[in-house]
Every structure is written in C-alpha cells, then in structure tokens.
Amino acid sequence: MNLKSTLTALAVAAGLTLPGAASAEKVKMGVSIPAATHGWAGGLNWHAQEAKTRLEAAYPDLEVVLVTANNPTEQANALEDLVSVHQIDALVILPFESEPLTGPVLNVKESGAFITVVDRGLSQDGIEDVYVAGNNPELGRVSGEYIKSRLPDGGDIVVLRGIPTVIDDERVEAFEAEIEGSGINVLDMKHANWNRDDGFTVMQDFLSRFPKIDAVWAQDDDIALGVIEAVKQAGREDELFIVGGAGMKDVIKRVMDGDELVPVDVLYPPAMIATAMDVTALKFFSNAPVQGRYVLGAPLITPENAKDFYFPDSPF
Amino acid sequence: MTDQTTSARPASGGFSIDFKAWGPLLALAALCIFGFILNPAFASEGNISNILTRSAFIGVIAVGATFVITAGGIDLSVGSMAAFISGVMIMVMNGLVETMGVSVATILVGVGLSVFLGAMAGLANGLLTTRGKIEAFIVTLGTMGIYRSLVTYLADGGTLSLNFDLRSLYRPVYYGEVLFVPVPVLVLAIVAILGWVLLNRTAFGRHCVAIGSSESVARYSAVKINRVKTLTYVIQGLCVSLATIIYVPRLGSASSQTGVMWELEAIAAVIIGGTVLKGGYGRIGGTVVGAIMLTTIGNILNLTDLISNYLNGAVQGVIIIVAVWLQRGQWKRRGRSGDGG
Structure with missing residues (x-):
C-alpha cells in the first residue's frame, strides 16, 4: 500500500x-x-x-x-x-x-x-x-502520357487498379482522360489491391485472356512486381512493357539498370x-513563411534520373 | 447434440451421402462450364494449369485444416503463420548466402527451418488449446495477431525479398514441372493422398472423427484426446510450412500482406468440401475440390468484364453459399419429408 x-x-x-x-x-x-x-x-x-x-x-x-x-x-x-x-x-x-x-x-x-x-x-x-x-491525378496523367509516347499508333493495354478508394479513382480517371483519343484501347481493368500476389494472379489471367497486350499500367510497384513474374512465366517479356508507380527501390533499381520490361516508374514518394x-x-x-499548399510533382523516373530517387536502405 | 450428429446420417439415406461425396465435384463442374461459356479461354491448357497451381497453397493448408476441424477445433492463425514462416525463411537464407553461397544446401536449410517453425507453431497452438484449456478460437486469434505483427516488424513494414541469385536457383520449385505436371500441383496431390490415408485408414484418423463427434464419448473410449488434438495442429503447422516452401519461390518475397485471409479461404474450402464445421466428419477429397473451386471463382471473374469489379466479393459469397447448400442436400430432404430441416 x-x-x-x-x-x-x-x-x-x-x-x-x-x-x-x-x-x-x-x-x-x-x-x-x-x-x-x-x-x-x-x-x-x-x-x-x-x-x-x-x-x-x-x-x-x-x-x-x-x-x-x-x-x-x-x-x-x-x-x-x-x-x-x-x-x-x-x-x-x-x-x-x-x-x-x-x-x-x-x-x-x-x-x-x-x-x-x-x-x-x-x-x-x-x-x-x-x-x-x-498528386494522384498527376500520377495517372504522367503514366498515360508515357504510354502514349511509347505507342504513338495506338495499341492494346491492360490496367491493374489498386484498392477501390478515392486515390485509385483519381489516378484512373486522370489516366483515362490522358489517353483519350490516342487510339490506345484498354482491354480491361481489374483491381489488384496494391498487392504483389494479386498482381501476379490478375496478370496471369489477363495473359490467358488476351493474345496481344502492348503495355501494362500496374499503377503501383507492388502490383508491378507481381506482373513481372506472371509475364516472365508466360514468356511474353518481348511483346510488352510495364509502368508501375510510387518509387519502390526494387523497381527503381530495375529502371536504373535499363530493364526493357520496366523502362520507367512514376514517383509517389x-x-x-x-x-x-x-x-x-x-x-x-526560421523566419521563412511556410503557410500554404505544397503539391508535389509525380515525375517520371527514367534510367537517367533514377539514382536521385533510389534509397537502398529504405524498406520500400 | 451428440445423438443428432450420429442419428442424422443414417436417417438421411443414400441420396444425401451421394451429395456429400459428389456435390462439391458437381458444383465445380457447373462452375467450369459457366466459365467456359463466359470465355472459351477458360479451358485453355495454360489457364487450367494456372488455376490448379494457384490452388496449391490454399489446398495444402486446407488439408491440414480438415484434420483440425474434423477433431472439433479451428485454426485462424494459418495465414499469418505462412507470412511469418516465409519471412524468417527469406531472412535466414539471405544471411546464409555469405557463408554457404548460392547453393542447394542454403535452400535446404531454409526448407528445414520452415518445417521446424511450422511444427513448433502448430505445437504451440495445440498445447495452448489442450493443456492450456483455452478455446481454439481465442488461441489462434491471438497467434494470428502475433505472427502478423512479427512479419511486419521483421520487414520494417516493407517487403522481405530473397537474394536474386538464390531465387533463380529456387524458382523451379514453383515454376517447374515433373512429367508436365507443375510442381505445386504434384505437392498438393501427394499431400491430399497422404491426408486421405491418414484420416480414413488409420486409428489416428478415427480418433479425430470420434473427438469431433463427442469428446466425452471419445474419452470413455480411452482415446488420448489431448495428444490427438495437439497432433492435428502440428499437422496443420506442417501443411502451412509446406505451402510456404512452394510460395516463397513464386515471388521471392514476404510482407505484411502475405497470406491475408488465407485462414478463411482454407476454412471455406474445408466446409465447401463437405466437412462439418463443428467436427466429427471430414472429407479430404472434398477439401481439395473446395480449394480449387475458390480459385476458379476468382479466375472466372478475371476472365470476364461482365460483372463489375466492385461486386467480386458478392459473387464469391453467393457461389460459396449455393455450393454448400447443394452439397448438404437440404433441398432433396425437404422434397421427401416436408419438414426435414
């Protein structure tokens, strides 16, 4: 007591x-x-x-x-x-x-x-x-812009979406707006929940369903890693390329090394x-005035600038 | 309660027993025809092989779950356990690359460790429920949280990735084929056959059924209840370990997202297959069919754009309920005896 x-x-x-x-x-x-x-x-x-x-x-x-x-x-x-x-x-x-x-x-x-x-x-x-x-819409827009630049004469693509949320909607809407009228045809979109395993299975099924796919918008790097495995398993690496998003170190490393399958990434840091x-x-x-809005960009990560975004010690 | 289970079976006669045996398979066949009509690509060799290979994780885990559930228990920890074991395997194998190099031996150490961890995790669940006298639901709910947090902690919230060269060496365990059969499918087949023999042709299997039907009757019949029940959890742990051994080479990574909801999928596969959730009756063959069915539903939904993505869960739910309803044969019984239920 x-x-x-x-x-x-x-x-x-x-x-x-x-x-x-x-x-x-x-x-x-x-x-x-x-x-x-x-x-x-x-x-x-x-x-x-x-x-x-x-x-x-x-x-x-x-x-x-x-x-x-x-x-x-x-x-x-x-x-x-x-x-x-x-x-x-x-x-x-x-x-x-x-x-x-x-x-x-x-x-x-x-x-x-x-x-x-x-x-x-x-x-x-x-x-x-x-x-x-x-900037979620910007991520969608930049991804769309890149795919457009790679497929100037149009082409068939598949889209793997994230978890059904506002973030996912904003990205996809901006992406669709960007590719509109470019002759790029979205074969189908499915949710892969920003998850590697789901990315793998959804992509496997896309591959059995569509004999010709020119590009994959995976929207997220975790999904992209699953997609890469599915594409390799099907032996179709040479027919398509994959655009992820976020800036995961494994994916940035691939971009840095000049991987043809994952030529770029879009940053959402x-x-x-x-x-x-x-x-x-x-x-x-400090005396610096700080009040206000800061909207970060969603820059395209290419082999040239990849090293600026590469944090090997980060878990992501 | 006890009388009901024992007397219900003879009363239901030939028809229902047929449905218990063939119901899951008929439901799967119907689902396949449906899939083929929606998209002929469903029946392509590649797609069938994808479905069976994907079913292997849940299938192997569900075979273990059949024992646990038949003996009247439940294990909610399997998904987290799979994630945790995968994580530890990856970390240890990565660590060994420096001393043992990129070799088969390194992978064998990882595999051995996985088996050990699976058995120990199962033993812990088993002893806590039997010796500790805590309900299996609570014990495994607790361990589910523990393993999930541990893997998140080990991965720093991110993803643990297997050394790249080691992965190339380990890859065939998921992507390889023996006589045109993918390795994971082979593993599932072997586990299912062993499980069937163990459940239907050994004293241990009969004891599981007896305990699930009535623990007190089993006790009077001198069945070592604690030992048998603990063993069912150890079998479950070993099945989880086997599933991780074929899971790790697939993507070469583990994260806090690994194996989420696997426990529910495994339990659903077991029940779709005809095993009774409250115990006393188990069917290994049905379990395997149940696991394949769950994967097939997801596959069909991916092969069509007829159904809104947002409704995937609803479609899955309806199919699961209909499958179990058909299998229980309640609709037949009502036809015969008015108030059968």
Missing part, C-alpha cells in the same frame, strides 16, 4: 512536472501516420523516423513525437493523447481517412497547435496551416512526410 501510493505520487509528480518543464523550452511536434501495414506505408514510417532523427539533431530545441495507428479510430485517440499528454505545439498528420479525422484534427487546432496535413486532405477547408500533397516535417520545423526555427 505504502509503496503503491509512493509510486502513484511519483508518477503524478513526473507527469505534472516533466511535460511542463520540457514544453517551456522545447518545441513539440506530434507526427501521426498510419502503421506500416503495406509497402508504401512502410516507406512512410521509415522516412518519418529518419526525418525525426535528422530534425532533432539539427534543432536541439525540437522534440518529435511519432505515433502510428492501425485505423481511423486509433488515430483519433492518438491525437487526443498528443494534445493532453504531450501538449504538442505542432501536428503533422497523414489522415487515415478524410471524413472521420476532420473533427479530431479541428480539436487539435483549437488547442492552439500549428497543423500540417499530408497526402489526404481534410473534408473541411481552412483547418490546416500547411497542406503537403502527393512516401518521403513526402519528411517534406511536411521539415516545413513545419521551419515555422518554429
């Missing part, structure tokens, strides 16, 4: 004094991102961790609190903890979903924190101070979380 109450008292004391003491001098940046449940999110986590280490070394007065969540509810809970327990001065968030997290982020803003939103926008305007966005964290840190440690 005695010991227990002493411990409780200590814990309370620690809880009361430490954050107070720390927040008096240090700027606290909370970073809330989805857990590493698939390849791209794994890269996101790795880049967030790297940016945390780098920023804390660069700005001794900065403390970064990195929390991950498995679903929107968990992320909303994490936001409450960031405010009540850590008393953050700034929040960098990649929302799981726009709708359910708009309210919780608004609550964080009302606590006085500076808000940076990454990748997926909130469903209400004016909450965030900084918005760093990847998980490192955008680092962009957001850097911009947010500038707000506190």
Whole structure:
C-alpha cells in the first residue's frame, strides 16, 4: 500500500512536472501516420523516423513525437493523447481517412497547435496551416502520357487498379482522360489491391485472356512486381512493357539498370512526410513563411534520373 | 447434440451421402462450364494449369485444416503463420548466402527451418488449446495477431525479398514441372493422398472423427484426446510450412500482406468440401475440390468484364453459399419429408 501510493505520487509528480518543464523550452511536434501495414506505408514510417532523427539533431530545441495507428479510430485517440499528454505545439498528420479525422484534427487546432496535413486532405477547408500533397491525378496523367509516347499508333493495354478508394479513382480517371483519343484501347481493368500476389494472379489471367497486350499500367510497384513474374512465366517479356508507380527501390533499381520490361516508374514518394516535417520545423526555427499548399510533382523516373530517387536502405 | 450428429446420417439415406461425396465435384463442374461459356479461354491448357497451381497453397493448408476441424477445433492463425514462416525463411537464407553461397544446401536449410517453425507453431497452438484449456478460437486469434505483427516488424513494414541469385536457383520449385505436371500441383496431390490415408485408414484418423463427434464419448473410449488434438495442429503447422516452401519461390518475397485471409479461404474450402464445421466428419477429397473451386471463382471473374469489379466479393459469397447448400442436400430432404430441416 505504502509503496503503491509512493509510486502513484511519483508518477503524478513526473507527469505534472516533466511535460511542463520540457514544453517551456522545447518545441513539440506530434507526427501521426498510419502503421506500416503495406509497402508504401512502410516507406512512410521509415522516412518519418529518419526525418525525426535528422530534425532533432539539427534543432536541439525540437522534440518529435511519432505515433502510428492501425485505423481511423486509433488515430483519433492518438491525437487526443498528443494534445493532453504531450501538449504538442505542432501536428503533422497523414489522415487515415478524410471524413472521420476532420473533427479530431479541428480539436487539435483549437488547442492552439500549428497543423500540417499530408497526402489526404481534410473534408473541411481552412483547418490546416500547411497542406503537403502527393498528386494522384498527376500520377495517372504522367503514366498515360508515357504510354502514349511509347505507342504513338495506338495499341492494346491492360490496367491493374489498386484498392477501390478515392486515390485509385483519381489516378484512373486522370489516366483515362490522358489517353483519350490516342487510339490506345484498354482491354480491361481489374483491381489488384496494391498487392504483389494479386498482381501476379490478375496478370496471369489477363495473359490467358488476351493474345496481344502492348503495355501494362500496374499503377503501383507492388502490383508491378507481381506482373513481372506472371509475364516472365508466360514468356511474353518481348511483346510488352510495364509502368508501375510510387518509387519502390526494387523497381527503381530495375529502371536504373535499363530493364526493357520496366523502362520507367512514376514517383509517389512516401518521403513526402519528411517534406511536411521539415516545413513545419521551419515555422518554429526560421523566419521563412511556410503557410500554404505544397503539391508535389509525380515525375517520371527514367534510367537517367533514377539514382536521385533510389534509397537502398529504405524498406520500400 | 451428440445423438443428432450420429442419428442424422443414417436417417438421411443414400441420396444425401451421394451429395456429400459428389456435390462439391458437381458444383465445380457447373462452375467450369459457366466459365467456359463466359470465355472459351477458360479451358485453355495454360489457364487450367494456372488455376490448379494457384490452388496449391490454399489446398495444402486446407488439408491440414480438415484434420483440425474434423477433431472439433479451428485454426485462424494459418495465414499469418505462412507470412511469418516465409519471412524468417527469406531472412535466414539471405544471411546464409555469405557463408554457404548460392547453393542447394542454403535452400535446404531454409526448407528445414520452415518445417521446424511450422511444427513448433502448430505445437504451440495445440498445447495452448489442450493443456492450456483455452478455446481454439481465442488461441489462434491471438497467434494470428502475433505472427502478423512479427512479419511486419521483421520487414520494417516493407517487403522481405530473397537474394536474386538464390531465387533463380529456387524458382523451379514453383515454376517447374515433373512429367508436365507443375510442381505445386504434384505437392498438393501427394499431400491430399497422404491426408486421405491418414484420416480414413488409420486409428489416428478415427480418433479425430470420434473427438469431433463427442469428446466425452471419445474419452470413455480411452482415446488420448489431448495428444490427438495437439497432433492435428502440428499437422496443420506442417501443411502451412509446406505451402510456404512452394510460395516463397513464386515471388521471392514476404510482407505484411502475405497470406491475408488465407485462414478463411482454407476454412471455406474445408466446409465447401463437405466437412462439418463443428467436427466429427471430414472429407479430404472434398477439401481439395473446395480449394480449387475458390480459385476458379476468382479466375472466372478475371476472365470476364461482365460483372463489375466492385461486386467480386458478392459473387464469391453467393457461389460459396449455393455450393454448400447443394452439397448438404437440404433441398432433396425437404422434397421427401416436408419438414426435414
């Protein structure tokens, strides 16, 4: 009993004094991102961790609190903890979903924190101070543009879509708009869920179904890796080429090595979380104005520039 | 409860037993005809070979699941277990390349490790349910989460990829053929035959059925319940390990996405095949047909653009329910005796 109450008292004391003491001098940046449940999110986590280490070394007065969540509810809970327990001065968030997290982020803003939103926008305007966005329609457009340039006289292509979501729709709509009227014929589109195994099976079936395929838009590098195996198994490497997307190191390596089957990749970088964290840190440690929208490009990765996008240590 | 299971079978007579045996196969045949009508490419040699090869993972795992379910248990951890074992295999084989080089020996160490991990994981599930007296559902739900997190952790949330040269050497285990039969299909056939013999022609198989029908009756009959039940989980673990041994050379990688939902597909294959979910009756042949059916549904959906992609899950659901309904023969029984159900 005695010991227990002493411990409780200590814990309370620690809880009361430490954050107070720390927040008096240090700027606290909370970073809330989805857990590493698939390849791209794994890269996101790795880049967030790297940016945390780098920023804390660069700005001794900065403390970064990195929390991950498995679903929107968990992320909303994490936001409450960031405010009540850590008393953050700034929040960098990649929302799981726009709708359910708009309210919780608004609550964080009302606590006085500076808000940076990454990748997926909130469903209400004016909450965030900084918005760093990847460009999904641009990814679709750039992919379409490249396929068009390779098939100037038109041709037959297949498309492997991701998980049925807004992100997937935006990419596919922009892609379709870009190739419209170019004589390129989409034989069929199927969902491969941004997954290697699904990419493999869907492509196997496309190959048994269509005797002539000139190009594959896999949209995502995980899918692309599955597609590559299916194409190799069927021995049809020479008749087509594959365009993925995201910038996974294995695929960028192939582009760098001049692989004919995977001639290019389109960037949708998980490192955008680092962009957001850097911009947010500038707000506190420089005079540079940072408020606004930052829309990242979706550049075409070719053998010439591939080395700029190659991070061999990243898990993605 | 006990009386019902034992008396229901003789009462249902010749017709239903025929349907238990032939129902899954008839459903599969109907599905194949449907597939052929939608797209003649369905019947091409390449496509049939693709379907059978793809069925091998779920098929092999489902043969193990037939034992677990027949003995009245359930194993939800198989998908995560497959992912975890694949991940560890890949990491260890990559590590051994430096000392042992790109050699068959390196692959054999990986394969041996996979068998060991599978057996141990199965043993853990088995002992926790029997000695630990925790419901199989909870034990395997727990281990499912554990293995899934472990593989995510090992891969840093990304993907573990097998050394490129090693993969070229290992590749034939998935892509190779023996006498025109793809290796995975051969593995599935051998596992199915061994499983059939074990379930139908040995004391162990009879004990599984007895325990599934009624644990207390089996106990009075001096069946070593804990030992038999634990063994069913070990068999399940070994089947998972075998599935990973043929899975890893396919794409040479493992990630947190590997084997997601395999547990449900395996259980569905077992039930479509005629095994009773509450135990006491198992059919290996039916299980294999069930696994092939599940793969075939996905394949047919990919071969046509008649059905919206968003409805794939609904089509799968309807076919699974109809298949089991046909196989149970309830529609026949109602015709004969009015209120048969």
